[in-house]
Amino acid sequence: GQQVMQIPQYQHVQEGEDFTTYCNSSTTLSNIQWYKQRPGGHPVFLIQLVKSGEVKKQKRLTFQFGEAKKNSSLHITATQTTDVGTYFCVTGTASKLTFGTGTRLQVTL
Amino acid sequence: EAQVTQNPRYLITVTGKKLTVTCSQNMNHEYMSWYRQDPGLGLRQIYYSMNVEVTDKGDVPEGYKVSRKEKRNFPLILESPSPNQTSLYFCASRGIRTRSFSTDTQYFGPGTRLTVL
Numbered sequence: 001g002q003q004v005m006q007i008p009q010y011q012h013v014q015e016g017e018d019f020t021t022y023c024n025s026s027t028t029l030s031n032i033q034w035y036k037q038r039p040g041g042h043p044v045f046l047i048q049l050v051k052s053g054e055v056k057k058q059k060r061l062t063f064q065f066g067e068a069k070k071n072s073s074l075h076i077t078a079t080q081t082t083d084v085g086t087y088f089c090v091t092g093t094a095s096k097l098t099f100g101t102g103t104r105l106q107v108t109l
Numbered sequence: 110e111a112q113v114t115q116n117p118r119y120l121i122t123v124t125g126k127k128l129t130v131t132c133s134q135n136m137n138h139e140y141m142s143w144y145r146q147d148p149g150l151g152l153r154q155i156y157y158s159m160n161v162e163v164t165d166k167g168d169v170p171e172g173y174k175v176s177r178k179e180k181r182n183f184p185l186i187l188e189s190p191s192p193n194q195t196s197l198y199f200c201a202s203r204g205i206r207t208r209s210f211s212t213d214t215q216y217f218g219p220g221t222r223l224t225v226l
Binding site: 088100 | 140167168199216
């Protein structure tokens with residue numbers, strides 16, 4: 001099945017700094033989804049990207065899908081303590097989803 | 110309120126003692142799925158169901174069973190739990206061609222933390 005590698009595994013930033021996590025695949029992806037999981041919580045859907053080169057924004061979060069549809073990124077501008085959590089990229093079909101290993105973000109004041 | 114519920118939230122049991130983790134959703138979703146989450150491994154799919162009486166294996170089905178007799182419920186059964194099944198389990202559901210919810214959004218339950226001694 002499809003596999004996605006996610007980097008970095010962990011990042012610690014000061015509040016106000018930017019943060020980026022990357023998701024890479026060796027095969028072309030039909031779509032990519034991003035989820036956020038707060039400490040002690042469950043994954044929550046953020047967004048789905050489908051088109052080559054697609055860019056979507058949600059307030060301070062910018063999501064990109066690569067032109068070749070083999071990679072994706074999530075960029076957070078001016079992080080806040082509320083951004084703490086693990087961010088997962090997810091790909092798959094209607095029945096089978098494959099999660100990346102996640103990037104854990106820690107934000108300190 | 111649209112939600113996925115799981116019970117129990119926490120469970121400590123012993124090797125070999127059969128257990129069931131229940132999952133229920135109130136969104137009339139066709140698709141339901143079970144995942145386990147382990148440190149460094151992300152979430153891995155155990156089983157999924159596309160509709161009532163339709164189930165299939167995910168990536169790590171060994172040692173687990175599921176059933177889908179009703180649309181809203183999707184219990185996970187461990188017939189003979191072993192310590193390597195100690196994990197955090199999530200149930201999730203997703204609609205297909207629904208009007209009220211995105212067909213792409215998967216809703217997760219709060220999780221069940223299972224420890225097998």
